[in-house]
Amino acid sequence: MTKQFHGHTLSHEALEQLFLEARSYNGWLEKDVSEDQIRKVYDLLKMAPTSANQQSARFVWCRSDEAKDKLASHAMDANKDKIKTAPWCVIIGYDIDFHEHLPELFPHTDAKSWFEGDVEGRITQAKRNSALQGAYLMLAARALGLDCGPMSGLDLDKVTEDFFADQPQYRADWVCSIGYGDKESIFDRSPRPDFDKFNRID
Template identity: 40%
Template sequence: MSLVLDPAAQDLLFREARTANTFTDEPVTEEQVQAIYDLVKYGPTAFNQSPLRVVLVRSAEARERLIPHMAEGNQAKTASAPLVAILAADNEFHEELPSLFPHFPQAKDVFFAERPAREQAAGLNAALQAAYFIVGIRAAGLAAGPMTGFDFAGVQKEFLDGDHTPLMIVNIGKPGEGASFPRSPRLAYDEVITTV
């Protein structure tokens, strides 16, 4: 095997991990979410920028505000998931760069002075961080149910502001009965990889 990571860990993170559509009622604790973030914050991004922002939807009142913005097929599973996270890109992430990138403090002014450049960088790098977040959920022995089937403008208005762009909503918990659909095929190595 060419991979250093233990085969059981490979299965946990990738081969056996599945998107969950049902969950048990076992709660997801604050400590679990903290451990997930403390692991995945080290995933690489450009300039070490950290534009991902996560809103944890825990209260019944917040859940009631979120459900109407979900696509019909995503409402029931979002209503019943132990924890729901709204993942968003902070388009003003550059204000944190001097502390995150101390050897080049002027990076925020050199590269990110214009809002369109910031939005593009925030979207790409927050999406990378969102992927790390999903893998971190799996590393915690939990299942993730990431979704983009929701009213983006409605979620932004209800939970965020004009400086934060929603990326996805992730249901989190222990998988329940019949949690996942049959695995869809994936492209083979020679369909994806080209050597020049």
């Protein structure tokens, strides 16, 4: 029997860990993060929804010094150490040919045919859904007690060239360092707007 969790509110402590007290870290404690932990992050994020279960994100988990140095070489100066000193830094990319996998991922109907011959439409879909998966990645990491340092200050064309050279249908979009954040590396939280500032109820 499938368990039902509708109406269950997480504890305030859980909300603090995921949102209220969570921060984007710029520096990292010298504390290891195992491959098993990273695999658990993925096993959580993959369960969250994407349109027609596209699963269009493609991840490269940079763990070795060589991989992190190569990635950092394409980052703006302010981001280089954020990448190199983190236990892991993941490249969040997307697959513009994600539709090739839909017969397996969305077998209820011929979803692949929806996207054939429409490269620009697939790019729009792939970017949107991979960005969602990147956000799910951060929530999954935080849920498992890890901290995140998302960033976009890189030459993404060069990141794509270096890390996806043998997969020309993939594109790098942004990166996120993962580890145990050093609280000394963050500043006071920037203001967040009230509901009425950027919302409207019609």
